[in-house]
Amino acid sequence: MRRLTESIIRHPLATLLTFLALVGLSAIGGLQVFPSLQSSGYNDPNSESSRAFTILKEDFGDHPAELAIILDFHRNADDPASEALTKKIVDKIDGLSGIDHVDTYYSMGRLPSLKSTDGEAAYVFVTYSDTTPxxxxxxxKLIESTLGSQFDGADVYYTGVAAMAVALNESISKDLSLAESIAIPLSLILLVFVFGSVVAAGLPLIVGGLGILGSFFFIWLATLSTDVSVFALNLLTGMGLGLGIDYSLLIVNRFREERLAGKPVTEAATAGRTVLFSGLTVAVVTASMILFPQYFLRSFAYAGIAVVGMAVAGALIALPAVLTLLGDRVNAWRVIRISKTTSDTGAWARLSRFVMKNAVLVLVVTLAALGGLIALGSSAKFGLVDERILPASAPIAVASEIQRDRFDGQEAKPVSIVVEGATPDQFASYVADLSKLDHIVRVQSPLGITVDGKTDSRPAQLFASYDNGDAKRIIAIHDVEARSSEGVTLTENVRALDPPFTALVGGIAADYADSLNGIAERLPWVIAWIAVSTFILLFLFTGSILLPVKAVLLNLVSLLSTLGLLTWVFLDGHLRNLLGGFTLTGSIDASMFILIAVVTFGLSMDYELFLLSRIKEQHELGKSTTDSVAVGLQRSGRIITAAALVLAVNFLPFVTSGVSTVKMLGLGIAFAILLDATVVRALLVPALMKLFGDANWWAPKWMKKIADKAGLAH
Known part of the structure; x- marks a missing residue:
């Protein structure tokens, strides 16, 4: 670490220019990433429902339309004028580039499910020839601009996967611009209060911004080989600016300390080691999300690794070069006078000594208070998102509400089953048993239509395409909301029939159930990854057995407290108007909470390392645990609080988003890191370290040798 710093200090200008050139070139490619991002990614590609979808698509030509258009004629859809208007619209769409084919209520045999229950609206389905994002x-966008929201007297509504992707991309792009316009000036103000000078305050902000620009390039690279969620950009900007500022804050603060003490610039390498190790810890924790099958969650692993790497690179390469060039001019443009002397008996030291003097009382009272917050999370219900994450006034949300209110939703969201290897008798028996299940309205198969075990074979010719010789297709119409606990139960009941042949159960309800199961199955592995890797890294950093265990348990307390807050807000609806309004869905998005949990766990380790590095320095100088904690907290408390405030300022503006899950991301991470940096680091850590005493630093001799050999502890 020191050799790297010395090399940078010898060639500061060349180092800085090279870094800026690389970031600039990366930004040119990276800023092209937006159109390549996806809005879905919640399904498990290895699940039974995904295998059923693949077979239906490849063997039965069941290629779902990317765009669904609802035409509200304000008159009977079967009126010749309505049909003529639809044909006019189809001709308009067919004349555009990239269109494979267009289906309508009329071309598909006037199926009742394609017409609204009041008879005045009908569907048009558009399938594209190129389905890349x-x-x-x-x-x-071309279709929407061509038709508009009204066409010859008919209201036009857009829904489906393509419309959702466009709506989300546009919303998140606007949200990012708004969030950054709030976060950047607030961060600068906070940093001015921390450093007292505009120049010193501006450096972390510049490093954070460069980190974001560079990170876009790596996300763009990822899109060339895999699907990446558009939501990854929210994490990238929030963490990019926040971590870049945090790490730079630590470097600049240590630089100023050492210069005031009359030491050479190379002493900043001490803080650099902490930053490097902190970045490694955060990257390892966020990388755990790559274990999930859903690319929505894997996308955050890509974003997390990229943005942490850029934040560390900016703090350890670009920043030392700038500090070398500036020297003591880093304190230029002073607007607030900051004391040039450091005291080990300040407010943070006094607080920690008070806490340690009353360790048991502080521990009991603090945990009791947090326990009340944690209790709120006991009623948490988890699910997955749908279009209701957008504002109720958003065009696609309005279209989706029309679908719910005026169309038979169960007709458009059936259970789809692929059957292979069944004899005629086995197939007939299975269809009959399926039709007798609760909430199954009817079953369509090559045999005809089956209701309550009785088959009407007269419509069989309509479903002749359901049998391709190798496999048979079954469509089971039901009367429950597909993306709900009732839909999960229905899927379980269908699969419980367990016939003596292959029957792959798919459809929206099955996809929803499989997605939740996919998360639940991988979650223990993710938790194990985080717990084990964190323990190993913290042990190598501290040489202690107890401190890593304490860190993991305290992070768990922060996460459970955050779950309590999110349940109170997004499930119970409190503070709804204060946060700009959002639609209650009856559940917390499981994927987004996992993201919040993983990110806050990683960021909490940041503050743990910042604090422990200072405490350990004092302990290695021979001071007692009490004095080490007091001095360590005094020297790091201000920086940890400032870092937490800056990170909170970078995530909290996300509550202005029109997307409710982005609101949850911003509020959840901001609350968790502020709680961790204040209550946990200032109260719980000193109290526990006082109670543990010398045991804080204990480890078996053979493990101590491993830590010493690794050379990471300092």
Whole structure:
């Protein structure tokens, strides 16, 4: 670490220019990433429902339309004028580039499910020839601009995967701009109060901004080989600016300390080691999300690794070069006078000594208070998102509400089953048993239509395409909301029939159930990854057995407290108007909470390392645990609080988003890191370290040798 710093100090200008050039070139490619991002990614590609979807698509030509258009004629949809208007619209769409084919209520045999229950609205389905994200987005925008929201007296509503992708991309792009316009000036103000000078305050902000620009390039690279969620950008900007500022804050603060003490610039390498190790810890923790099958969650692993890498690179390469060039001019443009002397008996030291003097009382009272917050999370219900994450006034949300209110939703969201290897008798028996299940309205198969075990074979010719010789297709119409606990139960009941042949159960309800199961199955592995890797890294950093265990348990307390707050807000609806309004869905998005948990766990380790590095320095100088904690907290408390405030300022503006899950991300991470940096670090850590005494630093001799050999402890 020191050799790297010395090399940078010898060639500061060349180092800085090279870094800026690389970031600039990366930004040119990276800023093209937006059209390539996806809005879905919640399904498990290895699940039974995904295998059923693949077979239906490849063997039965069941290629779902990317865009669904609802035409509200304000008259009977079967009126010849309505049909003529639809044909006119189809001709308009067919004349555009990138269109494979268009289906309508009329071309599909006037199926009742394709017409509204009041008879005045009907569907048009558009299938694209190129379904890559960028092409699909461009084609959808072209159709929307061509038809508008009204066409010859008919109201036009857009829904489906393509419309959702466009709506989310546009909303998140606007949200990011708004969030950054709030976060950047507030961060600068906070940093001015921390450092007292505009120059010193501006450096962390610049490093954070450069980190974001560079990170876009790595996300763009990822899109070339895999699907990446558009939501990854929210994490990238929040963490990019926040971590870049945090790490730079630590470097600049240590630099100023050492210069005031008359030491050379190279002493900043001490803080650099802490930053490097902190970045490694955060990267390892966020990388755990790559274990999930859903690319929505894996996307955050890509974003987390990229943004942490850029934040560390900026703090350890660009910043030392700038500090070398500036020297003591880093304190230029002073607007607030900050004391040039450091005291080990300040407010933070006094607080820690008070806490340690009353360790048991502080521990009991603090945990009791947090226990009340944790209790709120006991009623948490988890699910997955749908279009209701957008504002109720958003065009696609309005279209989706029309679907719910005026169309038979169960007709458009059936259970789809692929059957292979069944004899005629086995197939007939299975269809009959399926039709007798609760909430199954009817079953469509090559045999005809089956209701309550009785089959009407007269419509069988309509479903002749359901048998391709190798496999048979079954469509089971039901009367429950597909993306709900009732839909999960229905899927379980269908699969419980367990016939003596292959029957792959798919459809929206099955996809929803499989997605939740996919998360639940991988979650223990993710938890194990985080717990074990964190323990190993913290042990190597501290040489202690107890301190890593304490860190993991205290982080768990922070996460459970955060779950309590999110349940109170997003499930119970408190503070709804204060946060700009959002639609209550009856559940907390499981994927987004996992993201919040993983990110806050990693960021909490940041503050743990900042604090422990200072405490350990004092302990290695021979001071008692009480004095080490007091001095360590005094020297790091201000920086940890400032870092937490800056990170909170970078995530909290996300509550202005029109997307409710982004609101949850911003509020959840901001609350968790502020709680961790104040209550946990200032109260619980000193209290526990006082109670543990010398045991804080204990480890078996053979393990101590491993830590010493690794050379990470300092």
């Amino acid at each position: 960028a092409s699909r987005s461009a084609e959808t």
